[in-house]
Each structure stands twice: as C-alpha cells, then as structure tokens.
Amino acid sequence: MQYLVSVIDDAPSSATSDEMSEIDAFNEGLQASGHWVFAGGLGTPSTATVIDGRGAEAIFTDGPFVETKEWLSGFWIIEAPDLDVALKLAAEGSKACNRRVEVRPFL
Amino acid sequence: MSRVDVGEAITQAHHEEWARVVASLTRQFGDLDIAEEAAADAFATAVERWPADGVPPNPGGWLTTTARRKALDRIRRENKREDKQKQAQMMYDDDPPGSLGAVDDERLRLIFTCCHPALASEARVALTLRLVGGLTVPEIARAFLVQEATMGQRITRAKAKIKVARIPYRVPSAADLPGRVSGVLAVLYLVFNEGYLATGPDTDPVRYDLTAEAIRLARLLRALMPEDGEVTGLLALMLLIEARRAARVSVNGELVTLGEQDRGAWDAALVAEGHQLVRERLATGQAPGRYQIHAAINAVHTSARDARDTDWSQVVALYDQLFRLDPSPIVALNRAVAIAELDGPDVALAIIDRLQDELADYHAYVAARADFLRRLGRSEESRAAYDRAIALAGNTAETAYLTRRRDQLG
Numbered sequence: 001m002q003y004l005v006s007v008i009d010d011a012p013s014s015a016t017s018d019e020m021s022e023i024d025a026f027n028e029g030l031q032a033s034g035h036w037v038f039a040g041g042l043g044t045p046s047t048a049t050v051i052d053g054r055g056a057e058a059i060f061t062d063g064p065f066v067e068t069k070e071w072l073s074g075f076w077i078i079e080a081p082d083l084d085v086a087l088k089l090a091a092e093g094s095k096a097c098n099r100r101v102e103v104r105p106f107l
Numbered sequence: 108m109s110r111v112d113v114g115e116a117i118t119q120a121h122h123e124e125w126a127r128v129v130a131s132l133t134r135q136f137g138d139l140d141i142a143e144e145a146a147a148d149a150f151a152t153a154v155e156r157w158p159a160d161g162v163p164p165n166p167g168g169w170l171t172t173t174a175r176r177k178a179l180d181r182i183r184r185e186n187k188r189e190d191k192q193k194q195a196q197m198m199y200d201d202d203p204p205g206s207l208g209a210v211d212d213e214r215l216r217l218i219f220t221c222c223h224p225a226l227a228s229e230a231r232v233a234l235t236l237r238l239v240g241g242l243t244v245p246e247i248a249r250a251f252l253v254q255e256a257t258m259g260q261r262i263t264r265a266k267a268k269i270k271v272a273r274i275p276y277r278v279p280s281a282a283d284l285p286g287r288v289s290g291v292l293a294v295l296y297l298v299f300n301e302g303y304l305a306t307g308p309d310t311d312p313v314r315y316d317l318t319a320e321a322i323r324l325a326r327l328l329r330a331l332m333p334e335d336g337e338v339t340g341l342l343a344l345m346l347l348i349e350a351r352r353a354a355r356v357s358v359n360g361e362l363v364t365l366g367e368q369d370r371g372a373w374d375a376a377l378v379a380e381g382h383q384l385v386r387e388r389l390a391t392g393q394a395p396g397r398y399q400i401h402a403a404i405n406a407v408h409t410s411a412r413d414a415r416d417t418d419w420s421q422v423v424a425l426y427d428q429l430f431r432l433d434p435s436p437i438v439a440l441n442r443a444v445a446i447a448e449l450d451g452p453d454v455a456l457a458i459i460d461r462l463q464d465e466l467a468d469y470h471a472y473v474a475a476r477a478d479f480l481r482r483l484g485r486s487e488e489s490r491a492a493y494d495r496a497i498a499l500a501g502n503t504a505e506t507a508y509l510t511r512r513r514d515q516l517g
Binding site: 083103107 | 223271275
C-alpha cells in the first residue's frame, strides 16, 4: 500500500539548512526501514505552467491552475501496510521538514 | 412464548449481539458495508421468524450464522468474481490469532476502528452508534438533529475512508493504546453529553435515549477492558450523573441545580454502582486520570444526603488535582464554583474574572458569574450577566432556570 505525503507550505521560502539535515535524516530512516518509495521538493506555484493539450495545439498558461493561500511544496511517496503506520511516518516527516503534511492513499 | 416476550427477546438480542455480529462478520469478510447490511438482514429475519419458530436456544449463534449466510448470498448475488471479492477485502488486519491476550474481542477492533483519530469527530460518533450501538441511520439523524440523508452520507463517507485509506481493523499496540482509548472515551462522553444537555429549542432537555446508549457502550467497553482505569472512571461518572436525571429537571421543564435537587429522587441503585466503581479505582492506588477524578467529584456530591452536608473542601481538593492534569479554563471555572461554596462568592468571582478572555462567550461561565454577583447583592451586574447567559444557553431547561433566577432579582 502506498501513500502520498504532501508537504503544505504557505510562505515562498525553501527549507533552512537545519530543516534540510532533518529531512535527510528522516529520508535515510525511510530507506533503512523499507518505507521509502520516492520524494522530492517542488518549485513555488509561481514557477508553474498549466498545459491544455486537449485541442489541436497545446496551450500553455503561466501560473498555477488555482491560486491558494497554501500549496504543495514537496512530497514523499511511502510504502506502509496501513494508515496507522503511514500516520506515524507522516508525523515524523512533518517534524523533520517543520511543516504540516497531508496523507492520502494511492488507489 | 407470547408476542411480547418474543419482542423483548429480539430487543435483548439486538442489545447484546449486534456489535458481536457486525464485528465478527467484518473480520471474516473484511468489509464494514457487507457486515452492517448482513447484520441488519439477520435481525430483520429474526423479527420475521422468531414469533412463529420461537426464539432459538442460542440467539447470538443463530444471528451470526444467519448474517454470515446473508453476506455470502449478497456476494454471490452481486456476482462478484474472485478478484473482486479479494479487492473488497481491503480492511487490514495482520494480527496473528491470539496475539492480543486478554483483550482479544472482535468488538474492540470494531470500536477502535470506528473511533479512529483520522476520522472527523462527528463521523466517529455516527459510526460508533451505527456499527457498535446498532442504532439505525434515522435514529442517529434524529439524535443529532440532522437530515437522514446527511447522516447517511456521513456514515458512508467514513466507511469509504476506512476502506480506501486502509484504517486498520485491530486493537492498537500497547504504546498507542492510552491515546486511542481516550479517543474512544471522548466519543462516548460526547454521546452522553448530547443526551444530558441536549441543545436546540425543539428538543427535550434530557435525551434519555442518548445517555442510555452511551452508558450501554461504556459498560461494553468496561467488560472488554476491565483493567483500564479511565474506562471505569467514565462509566462511574456517567452513572453518577444519570442517577440524578429525574431530579435534574422540574415538572415545568426547568433545570434544577445540584443544591436544590430532591435527593430522594436520585436513583439509589445507580449511585451505589457508581460509588462502587469509584472505590474500586481508589483501591488500586494508581494515579487517576481525568474521568476518574470527575467521577470522584460526583461521588462526593452524591454522598451528601443534604446539599448542606457536601464536603466542599474534598471537592476543591479534587478540582486542584484535576487542574494539575488538565489546566484548562473550564476546569478552573468548575473549581471556582466549588470555591464559592467553601470561601464565598467574592473569592470565586475574583478567580473567574481572570478567565474572562477565554470564556467570555461560554454560557456556563456567564451563568456562574451571574450567580456570584447575585449572591454578592450586585443585582444590576447580575441581571446583565443573566441576560447574556440566557442568550448563550442552548438547552431549554437551562434557559428556563436562568430566566427565573433573573426575574427573581430585586
């Protein structure tokens, strides 16, 4: 069972070096315990481009598809047998990156 | 057997067996929907068949077997292929049999799953009443004054989340147990309080169905976890509050405060049972949690034959103990109400003045203030406070009481 752990951000500042080293330590723990699938940090919403490729020619639009006060700034994909394990890992991840996170199951 | 006796047997079986049937079917089929529907089918079959065939010697066994057959029928009828059936079995349960020791009862799994912290509080309450308590969706909707369709959706959504997000069907590990038990107790206490201080202009001031259901579920939890002090504490607390029910609302629907209640109208059996549970916890010598302290406070109140005999210093000492555990403004307020009896309303008023910022809009705070001011002879300030408390109170009996108090001011 895989879960997406999204990192919720509300200020366009990247992680501090302290936060980065906490995140690294958390990632190593995930890898060592077999929960790691993938993780990554994302550029701010202002770096986003929306693409509509449904027509004859693709249309590119600058900016996020919806303006919000909070956005996704990074994520983990973790392997966990059930939600209890996923919640525990997500709590550790939230502490490491010093931000709130959201857990959602993959179907 | 007469029709009435059969009806009673079905009601009794419903109380005693519903949760067991749902829990064991959930374990077998890994699906709350299938378990819930099959249990409901089995009870409907009992209603049809028992009056003619008689009550089976082992009603629980009969119901479980019938429910299991209904579930298999349903799965076959829906022509689920092997892989689909596997897909339906998404509830995760990895405990080797017998790993749970004394608390290995499937009903506990059901309770912990329904009260999982990843579910919204109102969903936990609704799921617990439906799947553990066996109340119907219309009954639960009525109890919480929401549309049936809304309540149905709430339950459906919660079940879908359990399945898709894989909320496990198991008793939490020892390390997580205290936190998770307190989550379950919070759900039961919420049900009880909604019954005890029902809100809304059109509801009865006390909803006996809800307090009774909360007590029944607390009894079940205590039977399953007899060693847990807080479970026993909550049951004792509910019993000692419930014991005063008949005396708590007057014939004209007005709230009667503890000091003015006819103590002869208290339910002596419930008081005795509550006291017994409090003594049982005291005898363990273990440090009590919040519910146990609350129960002890209620035991002190219910030990006094006359309100004037109340051991207020004991009550204040218990509130001090509670405040060390839970330094919230609400506890501080309740402690001040006891202080008023021990040291006078002037001392209490000075204490609660410091809570103004946090509790200004809390009806019990404003009502306590009104009462202290009244006792100090500060009628004008008291009247203003009563006006405000009446506007804030949602319970009809409480509004009636506050209104009379206000109108009696000189």
